[in-house]
Amino acid sequence: MSGDDLTAPMPVPHEPDARIDIVGDEAGRTTGLVAGLERLTWSAPGRRIVVVGGLAVISHLSHLHRVTMDVDAVVWMDSPEVLDLLVGGGAARVTNGARLPSGHLVDLITVGAYDPADLPTEALDRMFILAHRWAYDTARETHITAYGARTGLPKASATAWLATPGALAAMKLQSIPRRAGPTIHKRASDAYDLFRLIDHCERKGTVSRQLATAPSDLGDFCLRQARAYLVDEPERTVRWFRTEGSPDMGQISVDDLVATGTPFAESLERRLAQ
Template structure:
């Protein structure tokens, strides 16, 4: 085993498929600048497979990486309908753009600004990680090479936007969003370095994160506990009081790093 992170594969080999797909993307010379976000990135940063995920989500500098993947890497049938699939795995590539010099040029709405700042910061602050995927009996079944992965605080910002902004058919995904956010905050509050990086994030991103943590972990802690529990198919229960404590710990850390 040579990777920075080791993950134990699920019985259906979903994790190894995702890691191989991500490896194909990041081994392509012109597929950059890009960074992993979404469920696979959360799994890598937490170094544990805490829930199922079926997609590879990335953010990129402009449209170039998506156009490249669509033209040269995607399975033919998916590319014909303007979708990107690699060996049957769905790939989402979200274009981002350099942030403006002035906050006046950012969106006025808090959620819109959280989206723009969070996803761009996810790209700008991402770091390389090598991943090994192991079978249940400890044998290596996939090795990634270097993947560029969003940091824990950047993933938290992206996930807080997702859980707050979901509408219509996407609403059920709030369950996995809630579980991700709970796990990410639990990891984040243990690291002074990660707290400091969030405090120093562009513009008012730290304040926007604080606002959403107040909503989901204090004002609506019961709802978040139910959503997170549902994401585990009832195998784990979350106490709203514990979530409130977790949220307050992060808010206090951000206020006085």
């Protein structure tokens, strides 16, 4: 897709009936995240707010696979206005976003028009732009509901644009090698999100099928990175899980990564060659 015009938002089919139900956790963290998303969308009505990060992965898995207090979102070049709306609604302005009264951090990433010919030559900078813009363009409007763990009753709901599994995988794969300094420990959660996404969503070929349509050289980059983290050097990834991650991450073995990563990489390679 190297000839794509990415100077303006791509037309995306409107699918207002897409729904995801999330099984709540005993501590109510899932409910809190969805309530935070509801606050974000309520504060900026009519805005295309694309959910990415941990909450987006949780939504596709339909359960809380790891703890997070962040609501990460991609918006179109209007984050100052969205931030003003959030602050006007009671949030506190922080670097890159706002902190809601609930304590949840809203991290806003902006995308905008660009000429493909002007993309950075440095690979990671280029992949950052491509992955986030692709996530914005291909997101699906989704109604997300979190249910109580004990009651089974709906506790919080929000309607927002949800990044696809393929776009989320791309964002994780470009993010891992960028982690350094105070955020280096986040490579464990990035790799864990990637593993869980592929393990769950690739059963019908969803992730590889979507990545094969990614713009420019994003798909090829993702293939190389996925092979490195899941197939060629899984011991390194497992070491991150055990030294920088949660106990749940520490339960993932080298064999788990290889068993999930090998068929995924083979499928993506075939699709990219077509």
